[in-house]
Amino acid sequence: MSLDQARRIVEEALSGIEYRVDEGKGFIEFIVAKENLVEAASRLKKAGFDHVKSLTVVDYKAEDKFKIVYHASSYLNEDLAKVIVGIGTEVPRSNPKVPTLVYVWRSVEFQEREVFEFFGIEFEDHPDLRLLLLAPQVAEKKPLRKDFIVKEEPIIRTKPPTG
Amino acid sequence: MEGNGGNGGRVYVGNLDKSAKRAKQLVMGKLRMGKAVDWATAFSLWPVHLTTSCCGCEFAATWSPRFDAEQHGALPWVGARQTNMILIEGTVTKKMACAVRVTWEQMPSPKFAIAMGACAIDGGIFYNSYNIVRPWEIIPVDVYIPGCPPRPEAVARAIIELQRKIRKQRVASKWIEEGWRPDREYVKPKEDPCSWWRG
Numbered sequence: 001m002s003l004d005q006a007r008r009i010v011e012e013a014l015s016g017i018e019y020r021v022d023e024g025k026g027f028i029e030f031i032v033a034k035e036n037l038v039e040a041a042s043r044l045k046k047a048g049f050d051h052v053k054s055l056t057v058v059d060y061k062a063e064d065k066f067k068i069v070y071h072a073s074s075y076l077n078e079d080l081a082k083v084i085v086g087i088g089t090e091v092p093r094s095n096p097k098v099p100t101l102v103y104v105w106r107s108v109e110f111q112e113r114e115v116f117e118f119f120g121i122e123f124e125d126h127p128d129l130r131l132l133l134l135a136p137q138v139a140e141k142k143p144l145r146k147d148f149i150v151k152e153e154p155i156i157r158t159k160p161p162t163g
Numbered sequence: 164m165e166g167n168g169g170n171g172g173r174v175y176v177g178n179l180d181k182s183a184k185r186a187k188q189l190v191m192g193k194l195r196m197g198k199a200v201d202w203a204t205a206f207s208l209w210p211v212h213l214t215t216s217c218c219g220c221e222f223a224a225t226w227s228p229r230f231d232a233e234q235h236g237a238l239p240w241v242g243a244r245q246t247n248m249i250l251i252e253g254t255v256t257k258k259m260a261c262a263v264r265v266t267w268e269q270m271p272s273p274k275f276a277i278a279m280g281a282c283a284i285d286g287g288i289f290y291n292s293y294n295i296v297r298p299w300e301i302i303p304v305d306v307y308i309p310g311c312p313p314r315p316e317a318v319a320r321a322i323i324e325l326q327r328k329i330r331k332q333r334v335a336s337k338w339i340e341e342g343w344r345p346d347r348e349y350v351k352p353k354e355d356p357c358s359w360w361r362g
């Protein structure tokens with residue numbers, strides 16, 4: 001299956017939903033409104049995209065928004081297994097809340113937890129939204145946001161480490 | 164004291180601290196077993212299985228048949244209470260620091276620590292990261308192994324280096340005599356590594 005064909009399948013599945021296409025070299029993302037995300041995801045699932053490979057967030061600090069992208073692909077449909085399609089939404093940085101897709105794709109459960117602790121994005125109706133990897137003190141700094149700045153340590157120590 | 168089973172079982176009651184002290188005086192003083200203690204400790208350095216990071220792969224390779232670190236008397240063991248060496252394998256994250264400290268506290272003394280990999284020395288590729296702890300902030304480290312990851316030969320070398328240190332400086336026997344090792348300050352973490360866990 002060529003990429004154009006895959007694209008057509010996705011476009012067909014999303015017909016009736018307003019979307020924007022973000023395209024770059026080698027990737028394609030369909031960005032829908034927050035309210036339509038669950039609907040769009042379930043339609044993609046019906047079209048054959050049966051799991052999410054990864055979930056990623058881009059912090060556009062200047063434009064004051066987060067872009068959340070789910071990368072969906074297929075195990076069972078051999079043609080679709082060769083492509084990965086991005087489906088996502090954008091939320092303002094001041095109110096980072098998105099509906100969860102756990103009930104559409106079970107494989108996003110832990111990835112949403114990870115995004116929650118690194119970016120502080122809340123997934124509404126998530127069954128188990130706890131911290132996954134980080135200690136609470138670290139997680140509350142939301143370390144992968146652009147406005148989290150790590151304090152620079154000097155490369156050369158003036159004092160040898162004790163102990 | 165008569166046991167209540169009726170067959171005359173006995174219970175001896177005494178001051179354990181006192182008897183232990185007397186036994187220590189006998190062994191270290193009159194019998195002059197200090198040297199033997201150092202020798203025995205040096206050749207039974209059992210590292211505990213606590214894999215903090217990717218250096219753990221090289222740790223496994225070190226004890227594989229090809230490099231065979233068991234020839235130095237070191238045998239990786241599962242329970243912290245039966246081991247006397249901790250080999251920190253690379254990066255220690257803030258959450259893992261708690262596990263390292265708890266494991267270290269559980270080990271019976273005399274005990275030793277080796278820090279493996281660039282990460283364990285000063286952060287390595289995670290230098291300046293928000294989520295790491297230097298191992299020397301949580302436990303007293305004896306030998307550092309540079310490399311990312313260090314070769315198994317380097318790990319074996321570190322064990323030999325530690326053995327030499329124990330036998331030359333008589334660390335183990337003095338530790339038993341004095342209650343704490345003579346060449347070392349007690350390392351106490353500046354902040355509680357387990358605070359995230361206690362809540």
Ligand code: SF4
Pocket residue numbers: 216217218252253254279280281282283287288310311312313
């Ligand atoms: S020193 Fe290298 S191999 Fe070892 S834990 Fe660090 S990054 Fe991993």
